[in-house]
Amino acid sequence: MGPQAEYFDHLARGQFRIQRCDDCASAVFYPRTHCPECGGGLSWVEPAGTGVVYSATIIRQAPERGGDYGVALIDLAEGVRMMARIIDCAPEDVRIGMPVSYAGIGSNADTILYRPGDAT
Amino acid sequence: MTENLRGKVAIAGVGQAGLGKAEGFTELEILAQAAHAAVADAGLQMRDIDGLATASVLAPMWAMPVIEYLGIKPAFIDSTMLGGSSFVAHLMPAIHALTSGECNAVLVCYGSTQRTSSVSRKVIAGVRRDFDPQPYEYPYEPLNPLSTYAMAAARHMHEYGTTRENLADVVVAARAWARLNPEAQRRDPLTREEVLAAKMVSDPLSALDCCMVNDGAAAFVLVRADHARDLPNPAIHVLGNATRVFARQGSSLPSLTETAAVASGQEAFRMAGVSPSEIDVAEVYDAFSINTILFLEDLGFCPKGEGGRFVADGGIAPGGRLPVNTNGGGLSCIHPGMYGAFIMIEAVRQLRGTCGDRQVAGAELALVHGNGGTLSSQSTAILGTASAV
Ligand SMILES: [Zn+2]
Numbered sequence A: 001m002g003p004q005a006e007y008f009d010h011l012a013r014g015q016f017r018i019q020r021c022d023d024c025a026s027a028v029f030y031p032r033t034h035c036p037e038c039g040g041g042l043s044w045v046e047p048a049g050t051g052v053v054y055s056a057t058i059i060r061q062a063p064e065r066g067g068d069y070g071v072a073l074i075d076l077a078e079g080v081r082m083m084a085r086i087i088d089c090a091p092e093d094v095r096i097g098m099p100v101s102y103a104g105i106g107s108n109a110d111t112i113l114y115r116p117g118d119a120t
Numbered sequence B: 001m002t003e004n005l006r007g008k009v010a011i012a013g014v015g016q017a018g019l020g021k022a023e024g025f026t027e028l029e030i031l032a033q034a035a036h037a038a039v040a041d042a043g044l045q046m047r048d049i050d051g052l053a054t055a056s057v058l059a060p061m062w063a064m065p066v067i068e069y070l071g072i073k074p075a076f077i078d079s080t081m082l083g084g085s086s087f088v089a090h091l092m093p094a095i096h097a098l099t100s101g102e103c104n105a106v107l108v109c110y111g112s113t114q115r116t117s118s119v120s121r122k123v124i125a126g127v128r129r130d131f132d133p134q135p136y137e138y139p140y141e142p143l144n145p146l147s148t149y150a151m152a153a154a155r156h157m158h159e160y161g162t163t164r165e166n167l168a169d170v171v172v173a174a175r176a177w178a179r180l181n182p183e184a185q186r187r188d189p190l191t192r193e194e195v196l197a198a199k200m201v202s203d204p205l206s207a208l209d210c211c212m213v214n215d216g217a218a219a220f221v222l223v224r225a226d227h228a229r230d231l232p233n234p235a236i237h238v239l240g241n242a243t244r245v246f247a248r249q250g251s252s253l254p255s256l257t258e259t260a261a262v263a264s265g266q267e268a269f270r271m272a273g274v275s276p277s278e279i280d281v282a283e284v285y286d287a288f289s290i291n292t293i294l295f296l297e298d299l300g301f302c303p304k305g306e307g308g309r310f311v312a313d314g315g316i317a318p319g320g321r322l323p324v325n326t327n328g329g330g331l332s333c334i335h336p337g338m339y340g341a342f343i344m345i346e347a348v349r350q351l352r353g354t355c356g357d358r359q360v361a362g363a364e365l366a367l368v369h370g371n372g373g374t375l376s377s378q379s380t381a382i383l384g385t386a387s388a389v
Helices: A003-012 B025-042 B063-070 B091-100 B121-131 B146-160 B163-180 B192-197 B261-272 B289-298 B309-313 B342-354
Strands: A018-021 A042-045 A049-057 A069-076 A082-085 A099-105 A114-115 B008-020 B051-054 B076-078 B105-112 B200-202 B215-224 B236-245 B280-283 B367-370 B377-384
Touching: A003 B215, A042 B121, A049 A082, A049 B146, A069 B146, A082 B121, A114 B163, B008 B025, B008 B091, B008 B105, B008 B342, B025 B063, B025 B105, B025 B215, B051 B063, B063 B076, B063 B289, B076 B091, B076 B309, B076 B367, B091 B105, B091 B215, B091 B236, B105 B342, B146 B200, B146 B289, B146 B309, B163 B192, B163 B289, B163 B309, B236 B261, B236 B342, B261 B289, B261 B367, B261 B377, B289 B309, B289 B367, B342 B377
Parallel strands: A082 A114, B051 B076, B051 B105, B280 B367
Antiparallel strands: A018 A042, A049 A069, A049 A099, A069 A082, A099 A114, B008 B215, B008 B236, B105 B215, B236 B377, B367 B377
16 A cells, blocks of 8 residues: 555544654655655654644635635644645634644545644 | 856747637647747748647647647657746757757747637546546645635735735736737726725635636747847847746645745846846736736845735836736736746747837846746746847
């Protein structure tokens, strides 16, 4: 199984994992075969679960097509950035720089959810 | 050592076709019309073309049908696909091929009928999902490419205090230039207030912060400078070119407010031996209003974070501090999927002095900046008249 399949396999089992370089200790996201910083090997680690909103947008869509929804980029405490969905917060209330914490995995087991606040 | 190649190659001919709606025509057909127009403008015959650079949004083996359709047998073929910047990025490989003697005349060409095509953009998005997977972004359903540019705009506002009014002033300036260009697709008067009142699509970008979706084809011909001197039109020399890519996806880019255009711009200016203050006219790829602000900063026309103030209140409109996107840009002139070849043509026309009402008086040095993907690829070119060489 390649790292992409492993990542989604983790999600299917309810586990959010990122990678860490065995050589230079860089956190790596999205999952790869080798560290993009140094070429070293990578191991799976459980992230601390905290992050900060780097940026966000609201996609405007008619109610009959599902209505507005938000997309955000989160800077994880480990130093990597990822796209994510923010829950428990109206898209209009998402602020850049806002602390967020891990809130689980989306229902299709292919998205990561965060909610406002420091508490995990 | 690329400065050895400074000015060694020139653009001898340009052509366009199918601008706006090319109802009933295929992409290859309008591409061929633009290609023949460019070759004729260069004072050449299609049989003189022995180098080709082209790219397609849809077809991965695009160079081959283009060669077949045009009936050419090129010795040099480049079909590097970096999104909209491709046709600026095609310059340097063509310069190497021409100066080494691998070939003598390179046709750079593009055509798209995405406006009138029977293949909907929804179908294309579905195919791309399978053939060009981004499994760490697609599940969140960003409205890409727009949403990545929207997040760049939001971040720029957060870091530097840029406002929606600044973004609107980019759109209004593009429209003011378009009103001077008979080829521009959007020529109605437009105010800042109208841009601010437009329907939001992906915050903070509204429908009017986004480029158009048109049909169109564009082509230009590159030859060695000594050859160009014997051809009918004034030679427009390529003084510098550089291309940089740091990542494909917005979520993987090191920054959404400082792009690889910093690196491509520095190298292109170094090769050309000129500085931003010497540029007479700038054509920067404005797929979205934030692009113009980002690239003016990244290319050194103003300090990082000052782009909003640089464009405010007509700063880049006719009569402003710097003529930018003088054809009306992707926002108001033309945007058929990939726009890089069209900014090359507008720069050539400005340097030839044939732009009519929108002509920048005495323009001798032009900057062209191509962008592709979601701020993913950046290619900068410096063009100049014979007197600038
Ligand atoms: Zn490493």
